[in-house]
Amino acid sequence: MKKDLSEKIYIAGFAIMLLLPLVFINFDPEAISEKENRYLTGIPQIIKDGEINKSLPTDIESYLDDRIGFRDELISANALMQYHLFGRMENGSRYRLGPDGEFNIIENDxxxxxxxxxxxxxxxxxxxxxxxxxxxxxxxxxxxxxxxxxxxxxxxxxxxxxxxxxxxxxxxxxxxxxxxxxxxxxxxxxxxxxxxxxxxxxxxxxxxxxxxxxxxxxxxxxxxxxxxxxxxxxxxxxxxxxxxxxxxxxxxxxxxxxxxxxxxxxxxxxxxxxxxxxxxxxxxxxxxxxxxxxxxxxxxxxxxxxxxxxxxxxxxxxxxxxxxxxxxxxxxxxxxxxxxxxxxxxxxxxxxxxxxxxxxxxxxxxxxxxxxxxxxxxxxxxx
Structure with missing residues (x-):
């Protein structure tokens, strides 16, 4: 009986963990990501430019990626972990770290x-x-x-x-x-x-x-x-x-x-x-x-x-x-x-x-x- 209860609690907790980000989706059409300094992806359109939107699945994925609940917190947690544990920038394509974690920019030649x-x-x-x-x-x-x-x-x-x-x-x-x-x-x-x-x-x-x-x-x-x-x-x-x-x-x-x-x-x-x-x-x-x-x-x-x-x-x-x-x-x-x-x-x-x-x-x-x-x-x- 105790085993059944613990399994139910585990399943319920796991379900809540999965559902909470969906409950807290950001529906604001003018929402801006302050961390990235850009507007978040808008609501996917079924009809786009007068015809069926063939990229609808991709647009839906982008919408959820941008607006899922706790997104900024997860991004920050990942970036901080990358920096302090592994000594690297999460966006390593432009920023690189020096020997003591110094901030450097890498671009052009x-x-x-x-x-x-x-x-x-x-x-x-x-x-x-x-x-x-x-x-x-x-x-x-x-x-x-x-x-x-x-x-x-x-x-x-x-x-x-x-x-x-x-x-x-x-x-x-x-x-x-x-x-x-x-x-x-x-x-x-x-x-x-x-x-x-x-x-x-x-x-x-x-x-x-x-x-x-x-x-x-x-x-x-x-x-x-x-x-x-x-x-x-x-x-x-x-x-x-x-x-x-x-x-x-x-x-x-x-x-x-x-x-x-x-x-x-x-x-x-x-x-x-x-x-x-x-x-x-x-x-x-x-x-x-x-x-x-x-x-x-x-x-x-x-x-x-x-x-x-x-x-x-x-x-x-x-x-x-x-x-x-x-x-x-x-x-x-x-x-x-x-x-x-x-x-x-x-x-x-x-x-x-x-x-x-x-x-x-x-x-x-x-x-x-x-x-x-x-x-x-x-x-x-x-x-």
Whole structure:
């Protein structure tokens, strides 16, 4: 009798365990997964685009996968188990762990670049160097200065954080090749940044250990800003204003990053916030200027900068997310374009007529093909 009762309890408990997730299905049509930052799959349609939905079984499976009760809790439990017990990320296709569980991102040709397996041939390097020189010479002819600002991936500054299963061969990467070629064979003004980061990482965190694996830290951004402004002020009779640490509220905050599945490690690091800004942003610049229509632009006017210098900054999130307001404090007119140079470059210069152009690029998104397109457009324009 006792055996029968225990079997019934076991069966009932098992049935409840199976049914509860179905009872708590998420029926909200606008439901969003905060962990994945996306809308959950909608209700499967029997009729789709006017005909029988042949993928209905797959749609039903996706719907249940997305909306079954306790889904987020199960995902988190699995991710935490994978991280803490097996030392790996649940989404191992993009994120990888270092020797001490450090967060790393793996995308594009980052591994090949780290291993130095994609070095330029002499012909490729000569062609790319020529393209940068073409851009620099074109801007000179149009009365503008050109500066190439090289940002680096985290593993170039902290190779000790990278998975120790990945080995690098030799000391020179393709980015190092380009820096050397530009500085030794041209008069292109290069802001390399790498040595500054390596020298300062002994005292500061310039890229996060357990924080954002994609970008530099606020301290790293500030160091990049200082190097850039010092390069602009070199040999300048009237130097531009350069922000100092006293212009910021610097606090220590936990910037440890949460990943899909709930994996998080504490990462206390410096947070920089400008105490005061004089530059005012015009949010409609791209709509008012056809040459920039369709691009993400940030246009600032600063009547207190003490100059009427027009500075065009072509960049990615390293500047847009961290430094666009900081640079805008130094110039009377600043236009930040979140993009690479490309075939529209000539139109941008003709429209904005800058005095200074800063082009910032990061290793893993090295848009060398777009640099070639910009140089080609310049040659085609006959300038």
């Amino acid at each position: 980052m591994v090949e670049t780290y291993q130095h397996f994609n070095l330029f041939t002499d012909e490729e390097l000569q062609k790319l160097t020529s393209d940068y020189l073409t851009i620099s010479d074109y801007l000179k002819e149009n009365g503008a200065e050109f500066y190439y600002m090289q940002c680096w991936d985290k593993q170039s500054i902290y190779p000790e954080y990278f998975p120790d299963s990945v080995n690098s061969y030799g000391d020179i990467s393709r980015t190092d090749q380009l820096m050397t070629s530009l500085t030794k064979t041209t008069d292109v003004k290069v802001i390399p940044l790498k040595n500054t980061f390596i020298e300062n990482k002994q005292n500061y965190e310039v890229y996060s250990k357990y924080g954002d694996p994609v970008h530099w830290t606020w301290r790293g951004a500030f160091l990049g800003y200082l190097d850039t402004m010092n390069a602009l002020n070199e040999d300048r009779t009237v130097p531009f204003k350069v922000l100092s640490e006293s212009d910021y509220d610097i606090t220590m905050t936990d910037q440890g990053m949460s990943f899909y599945g709930g994996v998080k490690r504490e990462n206390v690091s410096e947070n920089f916030e400008l105490k005061k800004t004089d530059a005012v942003m015009n949010e409609n610049y791209d709509e008012e200027h056809e040459a920039f229509d369709g691009y993400n632009t940030y246009h600032f006017i600063n009547d207190k900068a003490g100059n009427d210098c027009k500075t065009l900054i072509i960049c990615n999130s390293f500047i847009v997310n961290y430094l666009k307001e900081d640079f805008a404090e130094s110039f009377g007119d600043t236009l930040v374009v979140w993009h690479d140079v490309d075939k529209s470059f000539v139109k941008w210069i003709e429209d904005y007529k800058p005095d200074i152009v800063i082009y910032e690029m990061v290793e893993r998104y090295a848009a060398y093909g777009n640099v070639h397109k910009a140089a080609k457009a310049i040659r085609k324009s006959g300038q």
